[in-house]
Amino acid sequence: MQVTHRAAVLGSPIEHSLSPVLHNAGYAAAGLSGWQYSRIECTADQLPGVVAGSDGSFRGFSVTMPAKFAALEFATEVSERAAAIGSANTLTRIDGGWRADNTDCEGITGALDALLGGVPVSSALVIGAGGTARPALWALGERGVDKLTVLNRSDRSAEVAPLVRGADLDFATFDADIEALAVEADVIVSTVPARALDEHAGALAHAPVLDVIYDPWPTPLATAAASNGYTSVGGLVMLAEQSFSQFEQFTGVAAPRDAMRAALVEHRQRQTG
Template structure:
């Protein structure tokens, strides 16, 4: 039986994406038997053609790298949240045919932290720069009362992070990556770097730590997350972020008031364990 409603995640590379696992688990739990969710390898050059060929059966799209900014010119409207970081990870096709873009990464980060009991902090640190780091700053704009120190590898990256701070009204201070272990004195540390980047810092984790939010989920735990947990600190992982942002996507695309968080997380954990 052909699906009555369709959605998918687009990106390049895309084979590693857990989004189909999470969304399909949601559809199953919600009894949406005529919904389908797939993944497609699409780069920036192929994006306009792909979107232009979608028919009325499509409810929405999830976007990963490198498409979060490339999708914006193809949309009719984007949310204030997406505009604040110039990145869209969610597209909803409305009944009137308009294409609406949103960013669920930012509220997903906030929800993942809140689930671990972190609602407000006086200061924070971000490890790394780039798209995920800018989303982290946008989340911190809502929950951090004081300064945020970004640890980066170059002056160009430092300028980029300070620029995002000005745009998002966050007091961003920058420091060289060689001093990254100093971040561990902060009540909240958000690690946004690629796999392996923070491994060398695991030996520098002090005896008393606050909360670490490491956005990676495969491999998991990272060396830093494992060391942090061993010291008794709170750890929020990339799967937490992935699940919470996917919950918001499911709710927007299907119109259900509450997506099945527990079922989606269980499916994600099972899929990761099988890798």
């Protein structure tokens, strides 16, 4: 097969990225012969050179850490949500340059839909306030959540307040009554490493859980939630959901979502035995 169109995921380390599984399965299911998706090791400092030096066959790049901030700065055009979130996970070639977008918020939205269906959410507890928390707060604000509580080791409310679309925003530290915060929430979104919640999982597991981690799975928080009768959704769902818009921006073709999801699940089952 002659490769005529390319895309790739940029980041460091990148060898374990599952994005090629999703996108290449999408190309096959959509009948896009000549398309190929790969991994490119790329730090933040290297991103401008890698993207600017790519030949015309490259139609887009997915971007993971540590290069998401560099992607936003490099772009010649920026979507509203990427500008608000402050980072970009998507670069698409346009006339005269590159357009930056952030589809991580779509990943959060899709994962919340998988977790909750159409059940309305009036209050949410978000754990963490770093790079992954920002698209989560954006997505929850877009969903119309009235009250957002961020559980973090420091108060970063000034940074994230513009993301929440007028919701009532509170910050709390782990010295607070975190069990009471969890009980009051309609959903919990954890954006921190699984091990960071080892000693707190039992106190927090009192609502449905979206945990952005997929390896290891289940996380201590997801396990504790299950023991209390609550469902959880992990990072694999979010990973798939954020990839669909990337696929469509790169190719101009509707993403074959079922085929992409199925390929990801099958790949992970082979990995985990």
